Amino acid sequence: MTLKIHQDHSRFKQIVRGKIKANLRKYVQKGEMIGKKGKDAISIPIPFIDIPRFKYGHKEQGGVGQGDGEVGQQLGPGAVEPGDGHQAGQGEGDHALEVDVTLEELAQILGEELQLPHIERRQNEKIITQKIRYTGINTTGPESLRHFKRTFKQALRRQIAAGTYDAARPVIIPTREDRRYRSYKLQDLPETNAVIIYMMDVSGSMGDEQKEIVRIESFWLDTWLRHQYKGLEARYIIHDAVAREVDRDTFFHTRESGGTMISSAYKLCRDIILADYPKSAWNVYPFHFSDGDNWSADDTRQCIEMLRNDVLPNVNQFAYGQVESPYGSGQFIKDLREAVGDTPNVALSEIADKDAIYASIKDFLGKGR
Amino acid sequence: MPKSLTPRLAALRDEIHGYAKEFGLDFFDTVFEMVSYDEMNMVAAYGGFPTRYPHWRWGMEYEQLSKGYEYGLSKIYELVINNDPCYAYLMESNPEVDQKLVMAHVYGHCDFFKNNFSFRHTNRRMIDEMANHATRVRRWVDKIGVEKVEDFIDRTLSLENLIDQHSPHIRRNPDPRRAEDELKSNERVEGFKVGREYMRGYINPSEFLDSQRKKVEDEKQRAKKFPERPQRDVLLFLLEEAPLEPWESDILAILREEAHYFAPQGQTKIMNEGWASYWHSTIMTRRALRDDEIIDYADHHSGTMGTRPGAINPYKLGIELWRDIEERWNKGRFGKEWDECDDLRARRNWDKKLGAGREKIFEVRKHYNDITFIDTFLTPEFAMEQKLFVYGFNDKRNSWEILDREFRKVKSKLLQGLTNFGQPIIEVVDGNHENRGEMLLAHKHDGQDLKGDYARETLRNLQSLWRRPVNIITRYDNKGVMLRFDGTNQTEKKVEL
Numbered sequence: 001m002t003l004k005i006h007q008d009h010s011r012f013k014q015i016v017r018g019k020i021k022a023n024l025r026k027y028v029q030k031g032e033m034i035g036k037k038g039k040d041a042i043s044i045p046i047p048f049i050d051i052p053r054f055k056y057g058h059k060e061q062g063g064v065g066q067g068d069g070e071v072g073q074q075l076g077p078g079a080v081e082p083g084d085g086h087q088a089g090q091g092e093g094d095h096a097l098e099v100d101v102t103l104e105e106l107a108q109i110l111g112e113e114l115q116l117p118h119i120e121r122r123q124n125e126k127i128i129t130q131k132i133r134y135t136g137i138n139t140t141g142p143e144s145l146r147h148f149k150r151t152f153k154q155a156l157r158r159q160i161a162a163g164t165y166d167a168a169r170p171v172i173i174p175t176r177e178d179r180r181y182r183s184y185k186l187q188d189l190p191e192t193n194a195v196i197i198y199m200m201d202v203s204g205s206m207g208d209e210q211k212e213i214v215r216i217e218s219f220w221l222d223t224w225l226r227h228q229y230k231g232l233e234a235r236y237i238i239h240d241a242v243a244r245e246v247d248r249d250t251f252f253h254t255r256e257s258g259g260t261m262i263s264s265a266y267k268l269c270r271d272i273i274l275a276d277y278p279k280s281a282w283n284v285y286p287f288h289f290s291d292g293d294n295w296s297a298d299d300t301r302q303c304i305e306m307l308r309n310d311v312l313p314n315v316n317q318f319a320y321g322q323v324e325s326p327y328g329s330g331q332f333i334k335d336l337r338e339a340v341g342d343t344p345n346v347a348l349s350e351i352a353d354k355d356a357i358y359a360s361i362k363d364f365l366g367k368g369r
Numbered sequence: 370m371p372k373s374l375t376p377r378l379a380a381l382r383d384e385i386h387g388y389a390k391e392f393g394l395d396f397f398d399t400v401f402e403m404v405s406y407d408e409m410n411m412v413a414a415y416g417g418f419p420t421r422y423p424h425w426r427w428g429m430e431y432e433q434l435s436k437g438y439e440y441g442l443s444k445i446y447e448l449v450i451n452n453d454p455c456y457a458y459l460m461e462s463n464p465e466v467d468q469k470l471v472m473a474h475v476y477g478h479c480d481f482f483k484n485n486f487s488f489r490h491t492n493r494r495m496i497d498e499m500a501n502h503a504t505r506v507r508r509w510v511d512k513i514g515v516e517k518v519e520d521f522i523d524r525t526l527s528l529e530n531l532i533d534q535h536s537p538h539i540r541r542n543p544d545p546r547r548a549e550d551e552l553k554s555n556e557r558v559e560g561f562k563v564g565r566e567y568m569r570g571y572i573n574p575s576e577f578l579d580s581q582r583k584k585v586e587d588e589k590q591r592a593k594k595f596p597e598r599p600q601r602d603v604l605l606f607l608l609e610e611a612p613l614e615p616w617e618s619d620i621l622a623i624l625r626e627e628a629h630y631f632a633p634q635g636q637t638k639i640m641n642e643g644w645a646s647y648w649h650s651t652i653m654t655r656r657a658l659r660d661d662e663i664i665d666y667a668d669h670h671s672g673t674m675g676t677r678p679g680a681i682n683p684y685k686l687g688i689e690l691w692r693d694i695e696e697r698w699n700k701g702r703f704g705k706e707w708d709e710c711d712d713l714r715a716r717r718n719w720d721k722k723l724g725a726g727r728e729k730i731f732e733v734r735k736h737y738n739d740i741t742f743i744d745t746f747l748t749p750e751f752a753m754e755q756k757l758f759v760y761g762f763n764d765k766r767n768s769w770e771i772l773d774r775e776f777r778k779v780k781s782k783l784l785q786g787l788t789n790f791g792q793p794i795i796e797v798v799d800g801n802h803e804n805r806g807e808m809l810l811a812h813k814h815d816g817q818d819l820k821g822d823y824a825r826e827t828l829r830n831l832q833s834l835w836r837r838p839v840n841i842i843t844r845y846d847n848k849g850v851m852l853r854f855d856g857t858n859q860t861e862k863k864v865e866l
Contacts, residue, residue, distance in 0.1 A: 004420065005411040005431050011519075012428030051426070051526045052826035054793050054841075056817045061791075062761035062772070064783045066685070067678040075760060075769040080679030100436070153664060161661035 016099050017109060019046045024113050028220060028361070029354045041100040049099075107227030110220065114361060117368030119228045119283075119316070134184045141181025150180035194229035194283035194316075196221065197272060199265045201290035203240040204257035205327035213323050213351055214289045215252050220361050221287060229283060235272055239265035241295070245272070261295050262288075262332065263302040270310045277314075284315040287364070292322040292330035300332060304339045312345060317369040319347040321360060345369050371402035371419075371458070378403075381465070382472055388656045389476035393731065394648065396479035397493075398454035401472065409445055409460050410434040416631070417450045418499045422506035422623070423515075424522055446673075447471045447645075451482040451634070453493035466662040467669060473652040477645030480734075485640070487633035487738050495630055502623045509616045518620070525621055527830040529628050530792045531603035534636065599796035599811065603831075604628070606797045611834050621834075635790045636738045643687015644734055646673065650688065679760055679769055681783070686755070690742070693751050694733060695726035739787050747783070749776040757783075785815070793819055795841070808835045812843035819843050828854040842866075 020027070027044065065075070101109075110116065137150060155174035159165040165172075200206070200214055226232045236251035237243055243264035246254065269286050277284050294300050311318055322333040333348055340346045349363035350356070374382060382401055389396070404412065414431035415421040437443035446467065449457040457475040459468050482488050492498050510518045563569045600606050604625040608618060634641070650670065658666055674685045697703055701721025710716055737745065759773040759782045773779070788794075799809035808831070812819060824841065831854075832839045838855035842864060849866040852859070 003407060003411045005414055005427055007428075008414075008423060008425055009428035009431050011423075012425040012432060015425055049429070051523065051529075052823045052830070053527060053530050054795055054812070054824055054827050055530070055820055056791075056793060057820040061786075061817050062759065062782070063679070063786055064681055064779055065679045065758055065760045065771070066676045066681060067756055067758075069678065069758070069771050071758075071771050071773060073771050074763075074766065075678045075771065077768075079677050080760070080769045156664055157661055160663060163660075 015049065016046055016101070017105070019049060020044060020101065020106075020109055021113050024109065025358050028216070028358045030216075040104075041102045042106060043098045044101050046099050103223050104227055107223045110224060110361070111227070114358075114365070116224065116362070116365045119225075119368055130186045132184050133187055134182050136183045138181045138183035139177075139179070141183060145182040145184075147180045147182055151178055154178040154180060193231045193233070193281060194225060194285065195233040195235065195277050196225060197235045197237065197269050197284065197286040198251060199237040199239065199243075199269060199286065199288040200251065201240070201260055201262070201265075201288075202238045202254050202256040203260040203291075203293075205260075205291050205293055205325050206323070207325060210289075210291060210323040210325050211252060213354060213357060214321070216354070217289075217321065217351070217357050217360060218287065220357075221285075221364060224361075224365055225285060237265050237268050237272075239268075243268040259295050260290070260293055261299050262290060263299045263306065266303050266306045266311065270306055273311070273314050279314050285317055285319070286311065286315055287319045287321065289321045289323055290332060291325040291327065292332035293325075293327065294332050294335075297335075300335050304335070307340055307346075312340070312343060315345065317345045317347055317367065319349070319364045321349045321351055321364070324350070324352045371404050371408065372461075374401055374403060374459075377465075378459070378468060381469055385469060385472040385476065385652060385657060388652045389473065389480075389648070391656075392648070392651065393727075394476055394480040396455065396476055396483050397452075399449075399475060399479050400454050400456050401459055401475075402456065403461050404458050405461055406438060407435070409448065409458060410438060412458055413445050413448055417448050417456075418496060420496075420500045420503045422503045422522075423510065424519065426526070446669075447474050447478075449475045449478045450496065451488060451491060451493070452496050455479040455482065456496065464665060466658075466665045469657050469662075470649050470653055470666060470669060473657065474645045474649035476652075477648030478641060480648070481637070481641045481644050484735050485633075485637060485738075486736055487637050491630055491633060492626075498630075499627070502627065505619060505623065509620065513616055518616075521617055521620060522624070524830040524833055525604075525624050527827050528604060528607070528834070529624060530790075531601075531795055532605075532625060532628050532632065533601040534632050534790050534792070595800055596797050599798045601794070601796050603795065603797055603810070606800065607834055610800055612836055613834065617834075632790070633738075636740070636787075639681075639683040639687045639690070639739045639787075640734065640737065640742050641687070642683040643689075643691050646684045646688040647691045647730075678771075681786075689755055690746055690751065691730055693748070694746050695730050697726070698729035699724055699726035701725075740784060743780065743783055743787065747780055752776050752779050788815075793817070802840060805837070807838045807840060810839070810841040812841060814844040818845050821845070824852060825854070825859050828852055828859070832856055 063080075065079075069075075111118075137147060151174050152172055155172045155178040156165065158175075158178060159172065196218075198218055200211070202211075222232070222234065234248065236246050236248055238246055238251055238254055238256070239261065240256045241259045241261045241264065243261075245268065265288065269288075273284055273286075294303075307318065320333065320336055322330055324330065330350075333350060336346070336348055341348065344367070347364050347367055347369075349360040351360045373379075378401075386399075410431055412419060413434055414427045421427060434443070434445065438445075446460070446463075447457070449455055455475070455478075457471075457479075459471060463471070506518065506522075561572050563572050596606060604621065607613070608621050608625065613621065653666055653670075674682065674688070676682045676685050699722075700719055701707070701723040702716075702719050707716075707719065710719075733742070733746070753774075753776075757774070757779045758771045759778050760769055761772045762768075763770050794813040794815070795810050796813070797808065798811045799807075801807070802809040810831075824843070828839055828841060836856075838853060840851055840853045842849065842851050844850065844866065849864040851862050851864045853861070
């Protein structure tokens with residue numbers, strides 16, 4: 001059955017979409033969105049979607065409330081109805097409506113706005129996984145899924161109906177029949193698998209600003225690839241003179257120092273691919289970020305050799321992003337460009353600052369591989 | 370789409386209907402329809418109506434309601450339309466006890482709609498009217514294009530609160546005095562009195578007569594532009610005076626009519642919700658509730674009555690006030706003798722066994738709105754019992770805090786929030802400002818400044834309807850300010866008040 005309101009609803013979504021699109025460049029540059037990410041959706045503040053009126057600023061207005069407390073006592077956060085925009089001030093960004101946009105939708109918008117081609121998959125093998133969804137309440141089930149509140153409520157209900165409830169001594173004892181359990185269903189989820197292998201140079205010359213750029217950019221890469229592949233894994237490698245695999249959090253927050261041996265990362269990347277991600281079942285996307293200041297020409301040669309022989313033949317696309325830093329001379333991207341620049345599944349991008357992220361995403365994803 | 374009641378629910382409805390009648394409630398026929406939660410969200414997004422004109426904000430409302438429901442943050446229990454017959458919705462998935470509670474609650478609302486004076490002039494065929502509005506707007510959309518129509522609605526909605534909230538009915542016709550002026554100004558221009566006929570050409574040369582005629586004509590034109598008195602109903606003023614296309618006038622008239630229809634609900638929120646709650650609670654606890662339903666009923670009822678420190682729950686405040694009035698009139702706690710008694714013990718034990726409470730509340734529900742209700746019946750004892758306080762924002766601590774528990778302040782703040790439905794009072798004072806066809810609005814400042822960015826945006830929207838520059842005089846930080854938008858630029862200048 002379709003509801004009449006769906007027309008208005010999709011019109012609303014269309015407007016929201018338009019607003020996001022119009023502001024996409026701004027959103028891309030700002031890291032704040034990433035912090036607001038939920039499981040499947042992200043909250044985006046949309047400016048100016050509500051209807052302006054002549055009205056009072058809520059903060060100036062105040063109001064009447066109800067409850068305990070001395071004069072002068074602060075009301076806890078969330079106690080006061082947010083009213084219409086908190087600030088009575090002049091800021092334009094004031095009246096923003098927070099809209100939940102699914103990552104799926106965000107990816108679509110990103111794709112449209114950057115005119116990203118859809119990725120051509122190397123393999124279409126479907127892997128089916130199952131997912132548990134809790135759908136309701138049942139009178140039977142395993143004890144671990146017992147719903148305590150419902151159980152006690154049922155017991156209370158029965159005792160009152162039977163007249164055995166004593167208000168003076170409110171003891172509730174559930175019997176077997178009172179027990180309620182959460183019930184679930186298994187759902188099949190078809191998946192096409194892909195893996196992103198993030199590599200980052202964490203040598204002394206990569207500062208906080210450079211890492212922030214990597215963090216923002218990887219969010220968008222994640223979002224896009226997740227839109228293309230339902231099952232997406234991510235692996236993280238940091239390196240200075242040596243490389244090691246870390247978790248996501250460490251990846252973005254480690255501070256190391258010392259020299260840079262990019263080959264160490266590529267070696268680890270190659271090993272991971274060969275061990276865990278056979279070409280027949282996986283779409284593989286290594287992304288490497290560095291300021292491009294490698295230890296030696298010799299090491300660079302090793303990198304290129306490894307790329308040519310072991311990495312490129314086994315991945316959908318290899319991407320290298322060179323983040324400008326105050327120290328980096330940035331030779332590495334030039335070397336790569338000379339050596340493998342013509343290879344179709346290599347994407348190279350220079351990222352001067354946050355403003356450049358937008359274009360860089362296109363460099364990386366624009367090939368549709 | 371909505372389904373009629375199952376036999377079981379129909380029987381329950383008849384039962385509750387019987388109790389409502391027994392207690393003396395008086396309402397239009399009431400039609401209950403079963404809806405799914407999705408339909409409930411839709412109907413709620415449409416303000417209770419099954420059909421509204423197309424607009425994205427219903428979609429926004431729907432999205433927020435659905436999300437609130439899915440996350441378990443909120444759930445709409447009752448929805449009832451002021452119409453004859455009244456329409457109300459029951460959500461299919463609700464347990465029986467909730468359905469009973471909702472029915473009892475709904476009969477309370479229906480009684481209120483039928484009897485309270487604020488609703489006397491509302492259109493009781495509003496369901497049909499709303500559907501007609503929808504058809505008209507859709508036809509304009511087909512003719513003019515969705516973008517243009519939607520854009521115009523957006524701009525008009527921005528002015529939607531600029532109606533005369535407290536006027537009991539819509540004044541559709543212009544002021545009769547204008548018609549009178551129109552008649553007067555049609556009188557012939559006579560010129561000076563002429564004693565000798567042959568002098569006429571000298572005393573009243575035709576150029577002079579022409580210029581006199583022109584003056585009268587100009588005067589008439591100008592008089593037409595000016596509202597004679599400041600006009601609160603800005604939408605009406607626009608409707609009559611702005612150079613609108615026929616389709617624009619039509620849509621403006623539609624939106625104005627809808628705004629007026631909803632105004633009384635805003636003005637009686639506390640009374641109305643309180644009244645409905647009073648009756649669901651009375652009907653349920655005295656008659657309808659079965660033993661095994663008590664827990665769920667209490668759970669639901671207390672959920673509805675829950676308060677949080679920084680807000681007034683109209684259900685809670687309303688029901689408590691109704692009960693307080695009933696008790697006072699039952700015990701004779703009113704009148705000169707009561708007011709003048711300052712013996713605390715005597716007051717506490719005061720009971721004249723008048724038993725006039727029920728009768729009193731039925732009378733009150735007829736003749737009051739929230740403002741007069743609070744003004745008349747909120748007592749210091751009540752405010753203390755209910756722990757009411759005034760809160761405000763402390764800039765230094767960047768948080769909300771309790772400012773005062775003094776009765777007078779609580780009451781006046783409460784009333785301030787209800788005056789003009791908590792909206793600033795804005796009037797058209799001049800439709801031909803500086804003789805240049807500009808519009809001049811005045812904000813009746815009552816100690817609270819307008820929200821600046823919103824005011825400027827609204828001015829922009831007003832200008833697009835008026836098509837000439839628009840101005841508003843208000844006050845910021847106690848200084849007179851005139852905001853102006855001329856179609857291109859926003860300006861702001863100081864003015865003496």
